[in-house]
Amino acid sequence: MAKKKKKLVVELDLPKDDKTLKNLYIILFFSIIIGLSSGIMWATNSGFIPTTNGEPMFTNIYCGATSSDEAGNSYQDEFNSAQKPSYKANESCAILRDSPDQLTWSEQPWVDFQSKGKTFDVPGISAEDKIGVVVEQPLEMTCDVLANQPTEYTAAIRDSDGNTIRFFNGTTGKSSDVCLIEIENIDPGENYQVVFFSAQEGQELSSAEFEITVDYYDGIPANMNNKSFWLGPKVELGPFDFRPTIFLNFFGLTFFFLIYPASFYWERVEKKKNEVEEKFPDFLRDMAEYWKGGLSMTVAVQTLAKSEYGALNDEVKKMSDQLSWGIKFSDVIKQFSERVGTPLVKRAITLIAEADRAGGKISDILVTAANDSREIKFLEGERRRAIGSYIAVIWTSYFVFLGVITLLGRIFIPAIAKSNSGDEGSGDSGGANIGNMTIRSIDPLFFVTVFYYGVTMQAIGNGSMAGLMANGRFSAGFKHSGMMIIAALIAFNLLVFNPELIGDSAYEITKSITTSKASYTVGLNPSGGAFIPTPMKWG
Structure with a gap:
C-alpha cells in the first residue's frame, strides 16, 4: 500500500504595499470636497455674497432652476431680478414654501354678565401679496358657559364692524351643549370680536371661558427666518427644537471637515506606531x-x-x-x-x-x-505627561470661553432685545434705559452670529496651539480643534440658536411681520378690557 503524501503548506505572507498614505489621501480628498461644499453652502446663505434682490444666492440659484407654475412656466426671472420674489414664486419652490404657525388665546373665565366681548387681531398675509395663491387660515373656538339655571346663550365671532361671521347657540347645563365655532378661513385683520350673550332677559351667565386657536401664514418660508437667512427644517429632540442645517452651522462644519477627519486618521496611525515602539x-x-x-x-x-x-x-x-x-x-x-x-x-x-x-x-x-x-x-x-497639563489648561480655557459666550447668547442678548422691543416709543430707534444710559435696539441674530464665529475661530486657534506644544506641529492639534468645533456646534444649537434669536418665523421679539404690501401685528393681541357688545348683526 503506497504511503500517503503529506501536503506541504507554505504561508506566503509577502510584503504588501503600505496603504497608510493611500488611505490618508482618500480621506483628504473627500474631506476637502465636503468641507468646501459646506463652505459654499455657508457663503451663499449668509449674505457674505450680496445679491440684487437681497435673497440668499443659494435660494436664488436653486429656486430659479426648479420653480415653475401649474402651466410649467419658470419663475427664474423673479429669482434673478432686483426685486424680491413674490409669495406665489416662493410657494412654487420646494424649499421656500410657507407653513402655518399657530396662535392660541386662552381666556380666564368671565363671570356674572348679561353680555360681554373682547377684540382680537388675526395676523397673516395681505390679499395683494397672495394673488394667485389660495391661503386658508382656519379658526377654532371652544368654550364652556355656565349659569345658575339652564339658560340659552349665544357665542359669536364678529368682524370689526360687528357683523357676525360664525355663531353658536346653546343652553347651559345640557349634556349635549358642546360650544364650538369653526371658521374655515379668516382673513388677516384687526379688531375682530368674540362675544357672548345671554338670550334670556335678566338672566346672567355665571361663567364663560373660551380658547381661540388660529393657524396663520406669515409670508416667511418655513426654512427661512424673518431676515431671509436660511434656517432649514426644524428637528425636535426631546425638549429641544433646533435647526441642524441653519446656515451658521455650515461655517463650523467647513473647518471641521477640512481639518478633523485626516487629523483623526493620522492620530490613529501614530497611535498604532507608538504601540509598536513600546514593545520594540x-x-x-x-x-x-x-x-x-x-x-x-x-x-x-x-x-x-x-x-x-x-x-x-x-x-x-x-x-x-x-x-x-x-x-x-x-x-x-x-x-x-x-x-x-x-x-x-x-x-x-x-x-x-x-x-x-x-x-x-x-x-x-x-x-x-x-x-x-x-x-x-x-x-x-515624560514629555506627554508634562504637556498634558498645559493641554488641559487649553481645553479648560476654551470651555470657560464657550460657557460665557453661551450664557451671553442665551440670557443677556434675549433680555436686551426684549427690553428694546418694549420701548419702541422712547426714541426713533427704540431702546432701553439703564440709569442715564440708553441701549439702542439691537439685532439678536447679529450678536449670535458674531459669537458663533468667535468660538469657532477660538477652537481652531486653541487646538492648533495644543498640537504645537505636544508635537511641535500645528496640524497635530487639528483633532483638538475638530472636537472643540463640535462642542461649540452642540452648545449653540441646543442653547443659543433658539427661535427668538435666529428670527424663526414671527415671534414676539420681532413685534411685526412685514411683507411687501402690508404689516400685521404678531399675535392675537386680545384687548386689555372687555366691552358690552351691540346686538347681533347678520351681515
Missing part, C-alpha cells in the same frame, strides 16, 4: 538573550514569533516567515524598519544591520539598542 525594546532585549544563549538570529526570531508582543506580534510573525523562506536576516530587519517607518525603529535597525554586516558582538549592540529605545520612549512619555 522588549523584542530587542529578548533577541539579545537568545543570541547570548547560542541561537542564531533566524532561530531566535522564529522562536520569538510565538511570544506575546502586543501590536508588534504581526511584524515579528512576518519576520519569522521571511527568514523561513531563506531571506537574509539583514534584509528582513530592513524591510521591518521600512514597514514601521518610525525614526526610533529605523535608528535601532540601522545600528543592528551595521553590526551584523561588520560581524561584531551583536548581542551587545542589541542590548544597547534596546536600552536606547526604552530611554527614548520613557522621555517621550
Whole structure:
C-alpha cells in the first residue's frame, strides 16, 4: 500500500504595499470636497455674497432652476431680478414654501354678565401679496358657559364692524351643549370680536371661558427666518427644537471637515506606531538573550514569533516567515524598519544591520539598542505627561470661553432685545434705559452670529496651539480643534440658536411681520378690557 503524501503548506505572507498614505489621501480628498461644499453652502446663505434682490444666492440659484407654475412656466426671472420674489414664486419652490404657525388665546373665565366681548387681531398675509395663491387660515373656538339655571346663550365671532361671521347657540347645563365655532378661513385683520350673550332677559351667565386657536401664514418660508437667512427644517429632540442645517452651522462644519477627519486618521496611525515602539525594546532585549544563549538570529526570531508582543506580534510573525523562506536576516530587519517607518525603529535597525554586516558582538549592540529605545520612549512619555497639563489648561480655557459666550447668547442678548422691543416709543430707534444710559435696539441674530464665529475661530486657534506644544506641529492639534468645533456646534444649537434669536418665523421679539404690501401685528393681541357688545348683526 503506497504511503500517503503529506501536503506541504507554505504561508506566503509577502510584503504588501503600505496603504497608510493611500488611505490618508482618500480621506483628504473627500474631506476637502465636503468641507468646501459646506463652505459654499455657508457663503451663499449668509449674505457674505450680496445679491440684487437681497435673497440668499443659494435660494436664488436653486429656486430659479426648479420653480415653475401649474402651466410649467419658470419663475427664474423673479429669482434673478432686483426685486424680491413674490409669495406665489416662493410657494412654487420646494424649499421656500410657507407653513402655518399657530396662535392660541386662552381666556380666564368671565363671570356674572348679561353680555360681554373682547377684540382680537388675526395676523397673516395681505390679499395683494397672495394673488394667485389660495391661503386658508382656519379658526377654532371652544368654550364652556355656565349659569345658575339652564339658560340659552349665544357665542359669536364678529368682524370689526360687528357683523357676525360664525355663531353658536346653546343652553347651559345640557349634556349635549358642546360650544364650538369653526371658521374655515379668516382673513388677516384687526379688531375682530368674540362675544357672548345671554338670550334670556335678566338672566346672567355665571361663567364663560373660551380658547381661540388660529393657524396663520406669515409670508416667511418655513426654512427661512424673518431676515431671509436660511434656517432649514426644524428637528425636535426631546425638549429641544433646533435647526441642524441653519446656515451658521455650515461655517463650523467647513473647518471641521477640512481639518478633523485626516487629523483623526493620522492620530490613529501614530497611535498604532507608538504601540509598536513600546514593545520594540522588549523584542530587542529578548533577541539579545537568545543570541547570548547560542541561537542564531533566524532561530531566535522564529522562536520569538510565538511570544506575546502586543501590536508588534504581526511584524515579528512576518519576520519569522521571511527568514523561513531563506531571506537574509539583514534584509528582513530592513524591510521591518521600512514597514514601521518610525525614526526610533529605523535608528535601532540601522545600528543592528551595521553590526551584523561588520560581524561584531551583536548581542551587545542589541542590548544597547534596546536600552536606547526604552530611554527614548520613557522621555517621550515624560514629555506627554508634562504637556498634558498645559493641554488641559487649553481645553479648560476654551470651555470657560464657550460657557460665557453661551450664557451671553442665551440670557443677556434675549433680555436686551426684549427690553428694546418694549420701548419702541422712547426714541426713533427704540431702546432701553439703564440709569442715564440708553441701549439702542439691537439685532439678536447679529450678536449670535458674531459669537458663533468667535468660538469657532477660538477652537481652531486653541487646538492648533495644543498640537504645537505636544508635537511641535500645528496640524497635530487639528483633532483638538475638530472636537472643540463640535462642542461649540452642540452648545449653540441646543442653547443659543433658539427661535427668538435666529428670527424663526414671527415671534414676539420681532413685534411685526412685514411683507411687501402690508404689516400685521404678531399675535392675537386680545384687548386689555372687555366691552358690552351691540346686538347681533347678520351681515
